[in-house]
Amino acid sequence: xxxxxxxxxxxxxxxxxxxxxxxxxxxxxxxxxxxxxxxxxxxxxxxxxxxxxxxxxxxxxxxxxxxxxxxxxxxxxxxxxxxxxxxxxxxxxxxxxxxxxxxxxxxxxxxxxxxxxxxxxxxxxxxxxxxxxxxxxxxxxxxxxxxxxxxxxxxxxxxxxxxxxxxxxxxxxxxxxxxxxxxxxxxxxxxxxxxxxxxxxxxxxxxxxxxxxxxxxxxxxxxxxxxxxxxxxxxxxxxxxxxxxxxxxxxxxxxxxxxxxxxxxxxxxxxxxxxxxxxxxxxxxxxxxxxxxxxxxxxxxxxxxxxxxxxxxxxxxxxxxx
Amino acid sequence: xxxxxxxxxxxxxxxxxxxxxxxxxxxxxxxxxxxxxxxxxxxxxxxxxxxxxxxxxxxxxxxxxxxxxxxxxxxxxxxxxxxxxxxxxxxxxxxxxxxxxxxxxxxxxxxxxxxxxxxxxxxxxxxxxxxxxxxxxxxxxxxxxxxxxxxxxxxxxxxxxxxxxxxxxxxxxxxxxxxxxxxxxxxxxxxxxxxxxxxxxxxxxxxxxxxxxxxxxxxxxxxxxxxxxxxxxxxxxxxxxxxxxxxxxxxxxxxxxxxxxxxxxxxxxxxxxxxxxxxxxxxxxxxxxxxxxxxxxxxxxxxxxxxxxxxxxxxxxxxxxx
Numbered sequence: 001x002x003x004x005x006x007x008x009x010x011x012x013x014x015x016x017x018x019x020x021x022x023x024x025x026x027x028x029x030x031x032x033x034x035x036x037x038x039x040x041x042x043x044x045x046x047x048x049x050x051x052x053x054x055x056x057x058x059x060x061x062x063x064x065x066x067x068x069x070x071x072x073x074x075x076x077x078x079x080x081x082x083x084x085x086x087x088x089x090x091x092x093x094x095x096x097x098x099x100x101x102x103x104x105x106x107x108x109x110x111x112x113x114x115x116x117x118x119x120x121x122x123x124x125x126x127x128x129x130x131x132x133x134x135x136x137x138x139x140x141x142x143x144x145x146x147x148x149x150x151x152x153x154x155x156x157x158x159x160x161x162x163x164x165x166x167x168x169x170x171x172x173x174x175x176x177x178x179x180x181x182x183x184x185x186x187x188x189x190x191x192x193x194x195x196x197x198x199x200x201x202x203x204x205x206x207x208x209x210x211x212x213x214x215x216x217x218x219x220x221x222x223x224x225x226x227x228x229x230x231x232x233x234x235x236x237x238x239x240x241x242x243x244x245x246x247x248x249x250x251x252x253x254x255x256x257x258x259x260x261x262x263x264x265x266x267x268x269x270x271x272x273x274x275x276x277x278x279x280x281x282x283x284x285x286x287x288x289x290x291x292x293x294x295x296x297x298x299x300x301x302x303x304x305x306x307x308x309x310x311x312x313x314x315x316x317x318x319x320x321x322x
Numbered sequence: 323x324x325x326x327x328x329x330x331x332x333x334x335x336x337x338x339x340x341x342x343x344x345x346x347x348x349x350x351x352x353x354x355x356x357x358x359x360x361x362x363x364x365x366x367x368x369x370x371x372x373x374x375x376x377x378x379x380x381x382x383x384x385x386x387x388x389x390x391x392x393x394x395x396x397x398x399x400x401x402x403x404x405x406x407x408x409x410x411x412x413x414x415x416x417x418x419x420x421x422x423x424x425x426x427x428x429x430x431x432x433x434x435x436x437x438x439x440x441x442x443x444x445x446x447x448x449x450x451x452x453x454x455x456x457x458x459x460x461x462x463x464x465x466x467x468x469x470x471x472x473x474x475x476x477x478x479x480x481x482x483x484x485x486x487x488x489x490x491x492x493x494x495x496x497x498x499x500x501x502x503x504x505x506x507x508x509x510x511x512x513x514x515x516x517x518x519x520x521x522x523x524x525x526x527x528x529x530x531x532x533x534x535x536x537x538x539x540x541x542x543x544x545x546x547x548x549x550x551x552x553x554x555x556x557x558x559x560x561x562x563x564x565x566x567x568x569x570x571x572x573x574x575x576x577x578x579x580x581x582x583x584x585x586x587x588x589x590x591x592x593x594x595x596x597x598x599x600x601x602x603x604x605x606x607x608x609x610x611x612x613x614x615x616x617x618x619x620x621x622x623x624x625x626x627x628x629x630x631x632x633x634x635x636x637x638x639x640x641x642x643x644x
Contacts, residue, residue: 154577155453165571249487255476
């Protein structure tokens with residue numbers, strides 16, 4: 001009989017979940033709508049109902065060891081989801097407490113980037129590492145830092161906000177209410193903003209000039225770069241320079257063995273890795289030069305978010321805390 | 323019989339040492355010259371000789387539990403001092419290995435700022451904290467980060483270099499070989515450089531215009547500010563703004579309960595604390611606002627470096643590692 005964890009990844013639009021064994025094998029995965037549910041009660045009813053159905057489809061007997069949840073603004077210490085801008089449930093939701101009405105199993109929740117970092121440690125490329133961090137480059141920029149073999153949750157459970165270090169004091173407007181945050185430059189959305197800035201600079205001289213802001217995606221920018229589009233190539237150089245400089249700063253504080261990139265923009269592969277690594281090394285303190293690996297997440301093409309969520313509870317049970 | 327640790331603080335000019343009990347009481351402290359010794363062997367001979375003499379002056383029987391050492395570029399994992407620019411012993415010195423020829427006691431070494439952070443945790447204002455960091459504002463800017471109750475040494479033992487995050491890409495020249503590092507703006511030396519920049523801007527219109535660069539100290543700048551000197555006051559505002567912004571970034575990554583300032587420039591009290599806190603809060607992500615204390619180190623007016631070095635070995639023995 002196989003031990004499995006239930007991993008739940010809550011996104012603004014959809015929630016994905018699946019059963020994951022200790023080796024990181026995903027037995028099955030499913031998706032339900034998050035946004036259709038106006039109340040947390042209605043959502044949990046639908047979620048648990050679908051989990052029950054999914055369990056019945058399993059082709060072997062399993063033993064459930066616990067439930068791990070990755071959610072925007074998920075707080076590990078308090079078991080809550082707090083003021084998540086993209087979810088319908090406002091304020092502080094006592095997620096774990098509510099879920100305990102359905103299951104008498106160990107549970108843990110954290111934000112998606114922290115779950116990704118634990119996923120990398122338990123199932124991915126950081127299995128043998130005690131010091132590393134993961135950067136997720138999606139709509140925003142998330143990060144999870146591991147030092148001494150443990151995730152940095154910080155005093156209040158909200159640590160790891162690399163996306164909100166200030167790059168330019170009076171720079172681009174950020175969803176957090178401030179200006180110049182790293183994620184306004186470096187993320188799938190950030191590079192799109194850079195493309196538009198460059199289209200202004202070059203008077204639209206690019207293959208991307210026929211695409212509206214709303215329609216433009218990181219994949220389209222990567223395709224344009226592959227076709228030699230100057231604006232797309234310059235956007236990657238610019239994005240890599242800013243990310244590289246900020247990674248060098250984060251290295252100075254935490255001295256990791258490796259940094260893993262994950263998410264939509266990381267799929268651009270060498271277009272983003274090459275300039276990022278070059279600028280990171282150029283800005284690195286001598287003592288850290290040529291020591292830190294910059295790697296694609298080993299979970300990139302798997303269901304990283306569900307694996308990360310499951311890893312959270314595996315890790316918690318095995319380490320006695322995080 | 324009291325248990326005591328030997329704490330050794332190695333500076334470029336002098337080495338201080340003392341015996342410290344579990345409560346952080348310093349039984350006695352001594353100083354010998356570091357710089358007079360051209361070889362590590364001659365230095366260790368003099369150091370151990372003086373430690374023996376000091377032991378004989380103790381007025382009570384004690385039991386030695388171990389030796390903690392704070393040294394520039396001290397490496398906790400390897401027990402070495404590596405390429406310390408201000409010491410006569412070049413390259414990699416196997417300090418712990420050499421000291422073991424004199425004592426059969428548990429030993430540990432780290433850099434001075436990391437020792438200060440552990441001192442704050444064991445004897446100072448962070449006794450009840452698991453997440454905090456210490457910033458030392460002396461000739462340079464050092465830092466030690468504690469998360470999950472453990473110091474971040476990082477993969478290679480050299481983490482905690484907040485002094486070398488980049489503030490301005492083409493800014494002031496730094497001793498590390500790069501430009502624009504935080505410590506070139508924020509440190510006893512950094513504020514001195516700022517005074518000179520402002521003397522240029524204001525054509526020497528300041529009470530400090532009669533002091534040469536070599537003679538100027540942080541204390542003199544504080545005195546001038548107290549007397550209402552505009553250049554000195556502007557220098558503190560400028561220094562506090564840069565430090566505050568960088569602290570806000572470090573908070574975003576590590577979410578500490580408190581930040582402790584220590585060292586010469588921290589003695590300027592409100593002149594440095596007030597603008598630093600104001601700019602830190604102004605630049606903080608909403609989720610961290612009004613949560614993080616900015617405090618003077620509780621060891622500020624004690625022998626912080628010797629206490630920190632002793633705390634290192636107390637902490638190591640009690641926690642099983644760092």
